[in-house]
Amino acid sequence: MSYEFDWSAVWDPSAWMTAIGVTVAYGVATTVAGLLLGLILGLLLVSRIWIARRAVSLFIGVFRCTPALIQIVWFYYAFPMALNINMPAWLAAGCGLTLYMAAFSAEIFRGGIQSIEKGQWNACRSLCMSHWQTMYHVILPQTFRRMTPAIVNQSIIQFKNTSLLSVVAVHDIMFTASALTSETYRPLEVFTFAALLYIILIWPMASIAHQVERRFDYRSSR
Amino acid sequence: MSVNFIEVRSLRKTYGTTVAVDDVSLTLEEGRTAAIIGSSGCGKSTFLRCLNLLETPTEGSMRIGGDTVTFANDKMASGEDQALRFRKSMAMVFQSFDLFPHMTALRNVSLAPTIVNGLKREEAEGLALKLLERVDLRHKADAYPGQLSGGQAQRVAIARALAMNPRVLLFDEATSALDPELVGEVLAVIKDLAKEGRTLLVVTHELAFARDVADTLYFFDQGRVLESGKPQELMSNPQTERLRAFLKRFQGPLNS
Numbered sequence: 001m002s003y004e005f006d007w008s009a010v011w012d013p014s015a016w017m018t019a020i021g022v023t024v025a026y027g028v029a030t031t032v033a034g035l036l037l038g039l040i041l042g043l044l045l046v047s048r049i050w051i052a053r054r055a056v057s058l059f060i061g062v063f064r065c066t067p068a069l070i071q072i073v074w075f076y077y078a079f080p081m082a083l084n085i086n087m088p089a090w091l092a093a094g095c096g097l098t099l100y101m102a103a104f105s106a107e108i109f110r111g112g113i114q115s116i117e118k119g120q121w122n123a124c125r126s127l128c129m130s131h132w133q134t135m136y137h138v139i140l141p142q143t144f145r146r147m148t149p150a151i152v153n154q155s156i157i158q159f160k161n162t163s164l165l166s167v168v169a170v171h172d173i174m175f176t177a178s179a180l181t182s183e184t185y186r187p188l189e190v191f192t193f194a195a196l197l198y199i200i201l202i203w204p205m206a207s208i209a210h211q212v213e214r215r216f217d218y219r220s221s222r
Numbered sequence: 223m224s225v226n227f228i229e230v231r232s233l234r235k236t237y238g239t240t241v242a243v244d245d246v247s248l249t250l251e252e253g254r255t256a257a258i259i260g261s262s263g264c265g266k267s268t269f270l271r272c273l274n275l276l277e278t279p280t281e282g283s284m285r286i287g288g289d290t291v292t293f294a295n296d297k298m299a300s301g302e303d304q305a306l307r308f309r310k311s312m313a314m315v316f317q318s319f320d321l322f323p324h325m326t327a328l329r330n331v332s333l334a335p336t337i338v339n340g341l342k343r344e345e346a347e348g349l350a351l352k353l354l355e356r357v358d359l360r361h362k363a364d365a366y367p368g369q370l371s372g373g374q375a376q377r378v379a380i381a382r383a384l385a386m387n388p389r390v391l392l393f394d395e396a397t398s399a400l401d402p403e404l405v406g407e408v409l410a411v412i413k414d415l416a417k418e419g420r421t422l423l424v425v426t427h428e429l430a431f432a433r434d435v436a437d438t439l440y441f442f443d444q445g446r447v448l449e450s451g452k453p454q455e456l457m458s459n460p461q462t463e464r465l466r467a468f469l470k471r472f473q474g475p476l477n478s
Contacts, residue, residue: 119320122276126314127334127386128306137333141324 009186010193012176019176020197026172027159027201030094034101034158035151041102042109043135056106063103069164071096076168093168101158108150112143145216152209159202173197227252227421228390233282235265235272235445242268243279244445250438252389255422257432257453260442261468266425267317269442270394273423274314275305286311286390312390313383317398319375321367321382327354328363331382339386346385353381357411373404380411391415393424429472433457441465 010016041059044052063071075096080087087095116139124134144151166175177194181187226249235243243265250256258266271277273284275291283292289308291301298305321330331350335341341349354360357377367375376396383391393412397405409431416422416435426432432439432453439453443464449456460466 117318117320119316119318120322122314123316123320123322125276126274126309126316127382128310128338129334133337137337138322142322145324 003188005189006186007189007193009184009189010180012180015176015180016173016197019171019173020201022170023159023162023172023174023198024201026094026097026162026165026170030097030101030162031155031158033094033098035105035155037098037102038105039109041106042113045106045110046113060103060106063099064107068097068100068161069167071100072164072168075099089168090170093165093170097158097161097165100161101154104154105151108147108154109143112147112150113139115146116142145213148209148213148216152206152213155209156202156206159205160198163198226250227287228423229285230273231283233269233272233284234280235268235277236280241445243272246282246442246445246447248440248447248450250421250423252421253419254437255416255420255424255435256438256440257436258423258425258440258442259427259429259432259468264442265445266442267394270314270392270423270425274312274392275309276314284308310386311388312392313386313388314392314394315376315379315383315396317395319367319372319379319399321375321379323367326364326366327359327370327378327381330367330378331385334382335385349385350381353384354378356384357381371404372400373407376400376408377411380408380415390421390423393422393426395425395427398427427472429457429469441468443468 041056044056047053072093073096076089076092079095080092113135120138120142121134124138129137162170162172163174165172166178169175173194177190180190184190228248228250230246230248233243233246234241246265246269248256258269260266268277272279278296278298279293280296281294283290285291286308289301289304289311291305291308292299301308321327322333325333328347328350331353332341332343332346335346335349336343351360351363354363357380359374359377359381362370362374362378367378370378380391380396396412397408400408405428409428412422412424413431413435424432424436436453438450439456440447441449441456441464443462448462449460449465456465457469460469
């Protein structure tokens with residue numbers, strides 16, 4: 001007995017186009033917002049304000065050690081309830097994922113900042129540069145270059161994690177695939193197609209990032 | 223006799239129970255060069271780092287020109303308002319160069335003048351080009367540190383220090399990380415600066431260089447200044463067994 005493929009089951013261009021738009025929007029927005037927040041948290045982690053370090057460590061502990069799926073569901077249902085505010089559903093859905101990204105990228109930035117040789121700080125202090133001038137002109141530019149692979153990696157994970165948003169009825173690629181499956185009973189074709197879409201979206205981003213990384217690698221520029 | 227420009231009194235630096243610098247006093251007139259020698263771990267680098275305020279001394283006082291800072295119990299006791307000017311009056315060249323690897327040689331030299339001294343970018347770059355010329359590296363202005371030899375990198379670091387227009391230059395074993403054949407080009411630059419009448423404080427392992435260039439020589443041992451004086455006298459007639467032993471070990475370089 002062999003399976004008869006029926007690729008007509010996936011034929012729904014308008015639904016897929018919308019889904020791609022939603023996935024890309026959430027992927028880009030939660031990644032960028034998560035990275036920015038992560039950078040701020042990472043800077044607090046290496047700051048001299050101990051209470052900030054403690055608070056951020058606690059935040060990272062909580063968000064790294066709970067599944068992204070629970071965070072999404074919790075922010076969607078419980079967070080607006082807990083604060084007794086009316087949050088638009090699209091925002092509530094993205095919040096959990098953004099904070100998840102922030103927690104992981106904060107650790108990446110902290111590690112990156114601390115990996116920069118101590119001599120760089122000494123040289124800057126000797127030249128009378130302030131803490132923030134040193135951070136901005138000398139430490140962070142090197143951190144970004146050094147941590148690019150880790151940041152790209154985490155961003156790819158984040159992009160794929162947007163599929164979890166389908167559980168709170170965000171009409172992304174994953175949601176559309178599930179819906180189409182229950183319509184057509186053709187999971188093999190539909191999910192294969194969905195997987196292909198993710199690959200087509202993410203692969204080019206990863207290779208562009210790799211090229212940017214190589215261009216900025218001043219260490220091998222001899 | 224002119225008044226001392228640098229005056230360090232009873233400087234101490236301890237880490238827990240370890241004494242790194244023990245009751246060190248040192249004076250230097252403007253335009254003169256002092257060299258500090260001693261075996262590894264004798265506290266000479268720590269002393270220089272204390273002077274540049276990269277380390278906070280445990281106790282003691284330091285004066286450069288009219289700015290005095292004093293320390294007690296691992297804290298600055300007075301001179302807080304003078305500390306920035308104090309540090310600004312000197313610039314340090316490190317053993318490991320510590321150039322900024324993501325910037326060209328030109329930017330390495332012009333960065334601090336721009337953001338610390340408020341020079342316009344063009345002004346700072348003009349200054350940087352002049353200083354790179356001074357260390358014979360104008361043609362490397364657009365090179366990144368990774369593209370420079372150790373000797374070239376260290377000369378860029380010297381230009382970077384000079385760009386802050388310091389009244390004192392500190393050299394912390396500036397040639398120790400260099401391949402032997404590259405040491406000469408860096409020492410030549412330092413020698414020129416001394417001849418120009420700059421005030422230099424040089425921690426070094428190059429005894430022949432110290433003898434030829436320094437006006438005063440300090441021999442550090444276990445955190446203390448064991449002997450000090452004119453280099454020729456100190457080296458030809460050491461008073462302590464420690465210095466005698468130290469010089470003996472370095473006999474080779476001395477005769478070269």
